Amino acid sequence: MVNAQGKYVYDFHEGNAEMKALLGGKGANLAQMWQLGLPVPPGFIITTEACKKYWSDEQGLMDLIWPEVQEALARLEKVTQKTFGGGEMPLLVSVRSGAPVSMPGMMDTILNLGLNDDTVERLAVASGNRRFALDSYRRFIQMFSDVVLGIEIGEFEFLLNQTKRKRNLTHDHQIPADALEELIKNYKKVVKKSTGREFPSDPWEQLRKAVEAVFKSWNTQRAITYRRINKIPDTLGTAVSIVTMVFGNLGDDCGTGVCFTRNPSTGEKKLYGEFLINAQGEDVVAGIRTPEPIEELDSKMPKIAAELRAIANQLELYYKDMQDIEFTVERGKLYMLQTRNGKRTAKAAVRIAVSMLEEGLISSATAVTRVTPEQVEQLLHRQVDPDAVLDVLAKGLPASPGAAVGSVVFDADEAEQLGKDGKAVILVRPETTPDDIHGLFAAQGILTSHGGMTSHAAVVARGLGKPCVSGCEALEIDLAGNCFRVGGKIVRRGDIITVDGSHGRVMIGEIPLVQPSFDEDFRKLLAEADKHAVLQVWANGDTPEDARRARSFGAKGIGLCRTEHMFMAGERLPVMQEMIIAASREERMRALDKLRVMQTEDFLGILDAMEGYPVTIRLLDPPLHEFLPKENELRDRLRELTAAPSPENDAEAEKIQKTLAKVLSLKEVNPMLGFRGCRLGIIFPEIYEMQIRAIFDAACELVRQGKNVLPDVMLPLIGTQEEMRRLKQMVDDLAAEIMEKHKTSVHYLVGTMIEVPRAALIADKLAEYASFFSFGTNDLTQTTFGYSRDDAEGKFLAEYVRLHVLPENPFHVLDRTGVGRLMRIAVDDGRRVRSDIQIGICGEHGGNPESIAYCHELGLLYVSCSPFRIPVARLAAAHAALADSAPKK
Ligand code: ADP
Ligand code: MG
Ligand code: MG
Numbered sequence: 075m076v077n078a079q080g081k082y083v084y085d086f087h088e089g090n091a092e093m094k095a096l097l098g099g100k101g102a103n104l105a106q107m108w109q110l111g112l113p114v115p116p117g118f119i120i121t122t123e124a125c126k127k128y129w130s131d132e133q134g135l136m137d138l139i140w141p142e143v144q145e146a147l148a149r150l151e152k153v154t155q156k157t158f159g160g161g162e163m164p165l166l167v168s169v170r171s172g173a174p175v176s177m178p179g180m181m182d183t184i185l186n187l188g189l190n191d192d193t194v195e196r197l198a199v200a201s202g203n204r205r206f207a208l209d210s211y212r213r214f215i216q217m218f219s220d221v222v223l224g225i226e227i228g229e230f231e232f233l234l235n236q237t238k239r240k241r242n243l244t245h246d247h248q249i250p251a252d253a254l255e256e257l258i259k260n261y262k263k264v265v266k267k268s269t270g271r272e273f274p275s276d277p278w279e280q281l282r283k284a285v286e287a288v289f290k291s292w293n294t295q296r297a298i299t300y301r302r303i304n305k306i307p308d309t310l311g312t313a314v315s316i317v318t319m320v321f322g323n324l325g326d327d328c329g330t331g332v333c334f335t336r337n338p339s340t341g342e343k344k345l346y347g348e349f350l351i352n353a354q355g356e357d358v359v360a361g362i363r364t365p366e367p368i369e370e371l372d373s374k375m376p377k378i379a380a381e382l383r384a385i386a387n388q389l390e391l392y393y394k395d396m397q398d399i400e401f402t403v404e405r406g407k408l409y410m411l412q413t414r415n416g417k418r419t420a421k422a423a424v425r426i427a428v429s430m431l432e433e434g435l436i437s438s439a440t441a442v443t444r445v446t447p448e449q450v451e452q453l454l455h456r457q458v459d460p461d462a463v464l465d466v467l468a469k470g471l472p473a474s475p476g477a478a479v480g481s482v483v484f485d486a487d488e489a490e491q492l493g494k495d496g497k498a499v500i501l502v503r504p505e506t507t508p509d510d511i512h513g514l515f516a517a518q519g520i521l522t523s524h525g526g527m528t529s530h531a532a533v534v535a536r537g538l539g540k541p542c543v544s545g546c547e548a549l550e551i552d553l554a555g556n557c558f559r560v561g562g563k564i565v566r567r568g569d570i571i572t573v574d575g576s577h578g579r580v581m582i583g584e585i586p587l588v589q590p591s592f593d594e595d596f597r598k599l600l601a602e603a604d605k606h607a608v609l610q611v612w613a614n615g616d617t618p619e620d621a622r623r624a625r626s627f628g629a630k631g632i633g634l635c636r637t638e639h640m641f642m643a644g645e646r647l648p649v650m651q652e653m654i655i656a657a658s659r660e661e662r663m664r665a666l667d668k669l670r671v672m673q674t675e676d677f678l679g680i681l682d683a684m685e686g687y688p689v690t691i692r693l694l695d696p697p698l699h700e701f702l703p704k705e706n707e708l709r710d711r712l713r714e715l716t717a718a719p720s721p722e723n724d725a726e727a728e729k730i731q732k733t734l735a736k737v738l739s740l741k742e743v744n745p746m747l748g749f750r751g752c753r754l755g756i757i758f759p760e761i762y763e764m765q766i767r768a769i770f771d772a773a774c775e776l777v778r779q780g781k782n783v784l785p786d787v788m789l790p791l792i793g794t795q796e797e798m799r800r801l802k803q804m805v806d807d808l809a810a811e812i813m814e815k816h817k818t819s820v821h822y823l824v825g826t827m828i829e830v831p832r833a834a835l836i837a838d839k840l841a842e843y844a845s846f847f848s849f850g851t852n853d854l855t856q857t858t859f860g861y862s863r864d865d866a867e868g869k870f871l872a873e874y875v876r877l878h879v880l881p882e883n884p885f886h887v888l889d890r891t892g893v894g895r896l897m898r899i900a901v902d903d904g905r906r907v908r909s910d911i912q913i914g915i916c917g918e919h920g921g922n923p924e925s926i927a928y929c930h931e932l933g934l935l936y937v938s939c940s941p942f943r944i945p946v947a948r949l950a951a952a953h954a955a956l957a958d959s960a961p962k963k
Pocket of ligand 2: 182
């Protein structure tokens with residue numbers, strides 16, 4: 075680290091973009107813009123190191139850094155030719171927080187620091203605009219009181235509104251000087267009343283308190299919550315940037331704005347943003363006045379607009395990424411106040427990555443890492459069915475794409491509560507603030523009546539990938555009455571609405587939603603990802619449709635085809651039941667023959683659909699009682715039948731008696747650990763024989779048609795070598811017999827799932843017979859932890875995670891330490907015995923990015939996941955490979 079001993083303060087010219095850890099993102103980028111020769115107001119940065127030390131010794135640290143701060147401020151006075159706390163032209167500064175990682179809206183900036191009753195008059199004279207000076211002062215008192223002194227800002231807002239109301243004014247900038255003067259007096263009274271002390275008039279005291287407030291803000295509840303949601307370490311600390319004030323509120327040749335170098339919703343390469351004439355700082359993002367689109371700047375301030383576009387290009391060339399820029403215009407001169415890599419929707423992330431790759435700005439590897447698996451997941455977000463007939467209640471801005479249906483709530487706490495109960499809610503607010511973050515997090519969608527595309531609600535929703543409609547001005551929200559009105563219509567708390575954040579529409583009731591399809595950019599990006607990935611991505615799928623979908627999403631095989639689902643379907647279940655309750659072998663064989671014909675059809679379909687790729691078919695796994703009716707249902711029916719005796723009823727009753735007897739005999743105390751999987755295959759070989767015949771009849775038939783089919787037969791729940799040996803023998807014998815019958819040959823493998831710890835521990839023994847292993851990590855997690863998933867997730871698992879007894883739900887994120895260690899043993903031992911053994915994973919973890927990274931580390935051949943997660947898995951596989959090949963720090 076560049077931190078020289080005891081140096082806590084850096085002038086802009088001493089820093090650059092590489093120094094984010096020390097100077098924070100905002101500070102490092104301000105310094106970098108300075109290095110690039112862009113118009114940045116002069117300033118300096120107090121490092122994150124100071125913030126870290128602040129927490130162990132508050133006053134000691136402040137005393138330690140203060141002389142450095144004073145020196146830096148003296149240098150600032152010199153370059154700006156202004157004086158802090160006096161002089162002809164008083165120096166005012168902003169005090170801004172900035173962590174190494176961008177945390178939008180988390181920590182508040184203080185503007186116009188340095189004003190007091192004396193300097194405000196000097197500013198009035200120097201600017202020739204007394205109204206402006208007083209307006210700046212009144213904003214300063216309000217912000218400082220809120221952020222530093224912790225006074226409720228409601229009272230200030232009340233006084234401000236009262237002033238406007240008394241004079242019939244709608245906007246803050248219309249308030250005349252005399253009214254501002256009175257307002258400032260009243261503001262100070264509020265401060266005196268709430269703190270018992272005068273508002274601090276010494277600029278040095280103001281500065282010291284403000285710097286401390288920034289340090290303190292690192293550990294506010296909302297900052298902690300944001301870090302937790304976004305997995306940002308608590309140890310980073312924030313830097314403090316102290317920047318000479320420039321003024322966007324001096325008149326109509328002034329203004330302030332926010333823009334993105336490309337469209338953050340669609341990724342289109344076009345400057346995109348908003349600005350306000352005669353306004354300061356947060357006015358644009360606060361959503362109080364609705365700002366104008368950046369295109370308007372071209373006609374209102376053409377010179378500034380041209381300069382801004384040129385700077386936007388320059389910044390993109392330097393950062394090689396889309397930038398989010400904040401600027402202010404003071405009396406016809408443009409100042410840059412911030413740049414950072416812009417947040418963007420998933421759609422925009424893909425578009426920008428692909429177009430920057432095509433523009434030659436970034437490499438393929440960079441393009442692939444620019445999109446996160448989570449964003450790919452968002453792209454698979456729901457949209458309003460284009461065929462639905464819509465009665466649009468109101469239109470607002472399309473602030474964050476996707477559509478959501480839920481019941482209306484007006485309060486963040488309530489949204490959180492209902493969200494916890496699993497209810498789908500839409501949070502409806504005039505505007506949102508960082509204090510609503512938990513409600514935004516819990517809601518399915520967000521709707522605000524005020525605010526633009528860069529309002530708090532819009533930015534946060536895009537980050538969370540939630541649909542949001544903002545600036546829906548037609549909404550008259552009545553918070554007290556728990557309802558909103560649009561025209562004559564009234565929507566109350568609890569009513570169902572649909573918000574369409576892709577188009578900015580709001581509809582009453584539940585509108586049908588559809589899954590989106592891949593677009594061209596998405597395909598290109600995934601094709602790039604495949605160039606880097608080492609792991610293949612296969613799919614879990616049981617039907618020809620699943621197989622086709624999997625192929626269209628880019629699957630290179632079926633990693634798990636469960637055969638039991640085939641028996642559950644429609645007309646097959648009665649035949650399956652017939653087989654199970656059969657009294658004699660003949661009866662059972664009759665039923666099995668019927669099932670075999672059906673299974674052959676199934677396998678013809680799925681093998682054909684996956685032609686050229688392996689299809690891993692798992693033989694019957696669940697306990698047989700799962701195919702039979704429930705005991706109490708049978709008893710109820712029996713009671714009905716015996717209550718009304720008749721020849722037909724008696725006959726049915728007799729059949730039910732038989733079924734009931736079977737149900738009782740199959741009843742298990744713990745079915746998960748009971749008579750299932752290969753145990754069935756050993757004790758009732760007829761069932762597996764039937765399935766194996768169906769597989770090879772189908773495969774031989776397709777081979778004879780000239781098709782390249784690759785069936786892999788997977789044995790479930792193997793735990794001993796003898797189970798593996800016997801069943802492998804069974805498959806080989808039957809396969810040989812059937813291939814002989816068809817006079818053809820099929821390339822096939824026999825292998826096993828590794829889903830009980832013992833299988834992993836004797837992997838070397840299993841590998842003598844098994845040509846492949848597939849980690850069934852759902853069951854392997856259950857049996858390794860000794861948790862039954864349904865019981866654990868229903869009862870204690872969430873609480874375990876909350877209490878940090880477990881870092882995560884091990885059914886979502888693979889437990890590397892325990893389950894992962896068993897996998898490691900199985901991989902190593904299996905390969906020692908059979909070097910070319912094919913190994914993959916087919917548990918749900920196969921679609922989870924963190925688990926995929928571990929599979930990459932283990933050197934597996936493939937991960938197999940549900941068809942809809944394939945795009946996520948392909949990207950995650952590429953990321954794992956790229957992280958692996960990146961130079962280690
Ligand atoms: P955030 O982290 O919320 O983006 P910033 O520190 O960027 O907070 O401050 C918010 C806004 O305040 C900026 O976008 C800018 O408009 C205004 N601002 C900050 N510093 C200055 C300054 N020195 N002069 C004028 N405006 C400023
Ligand atoms: Mg802010
Ligand atoms: Mg900012």
